[in-house]
Amino acid sequence: MIFKTICISICIILSVRSAVNLCLKNEHRLMSLISTFFWLIVSLILIYSYQIKTFLMKILFIENIDYAADVFVHGAILIYAYFYIKLLVIISDMNNNIKTLSRKIAILDGLLQKHLSKE
């Protein structure tokens, strides 16, 4: 129960963090929106995991499931979700950051050339 509470708390914190980024930052807002909804859904899955588990057990005709498996499933969902979103954000950021860096290099080089030609 304690482990589940910690997982839910982490998901809600990440969801709020993404929502704050969505409101404050001008860039990568699509990614922030996806992250917000993603963490929200993961936290809802964790909150209603008992109901989901009962439903799955019913449709799969499983009689019993132990606590260790429960912890493992929750942990796996959390780790998978974190790295999946992280990867998406890194790829998107890298592409735009490289272009911005390219633009800044061009401006600095232009200013330097202008300064040198004056001397």
Place this chain on the structure above:
Amino acid sequence: MNNKEKKTVFIVMPAYNEEAVIEKQINNLKQNGYNNIVVVDDGSTDDTWQIIQKANVQSLHHPINCGQGAALYTGIEYAIISGADIIITFDADGQHDPAAISSFVTELENDQYDVILGSRFLDNNSCIGISRIRLFVLKIGLLITKLFYRMDITDTHNGFRAFSRKAAKQMKITEYGMAHASQILEIINKQKLNYKELGVTIQYTDYSMKKGQSHSNAFRILFIMIKRLFI
């Protein structure tokens, strides 16, 4: 600044693989009396950069191809740092007539407007050699833009524009691809900048049609516009 004081005009021209026309276009601008020309080479793979360097203009070079929006933003930022009062954006493919720049400058010198947008649909017979498909796509784009931004304009994706220094500082372009034109309109709308359209003649040639964006790109721009509207 006194209204009658002569303002510094900078021409910003993004260029990507334009070795065939860039020199002629630069010479045309110089012949019309414009010496503050900023040419941004957007990571060309041909000899565009070498030609620009020899052309006695202020040349900037992106190490990689970033897109027309990025090249425009680089040029605008550089022009602001260099002390420009008026910034004209101009296509490098020879579609625009440098003689029309003076009317854009005159409008901005009166300090009545912040942005002057070129329009190929304001006057009749201003689109020489345009195909029916392109005309149709442009008209649809215009309709969608009017719907999205509620701006009274007749042309949305015209590269011929003029910005006052104040307006140029607001142009923080984050759409590095072709969607920058829609973002510029969005910024004008959001920042409540005073704008006016001026009729310009666009000369469509085989070269400019080949260099221009594909019609399918319109869908991509529409998607970006929807994305920008809601998030």
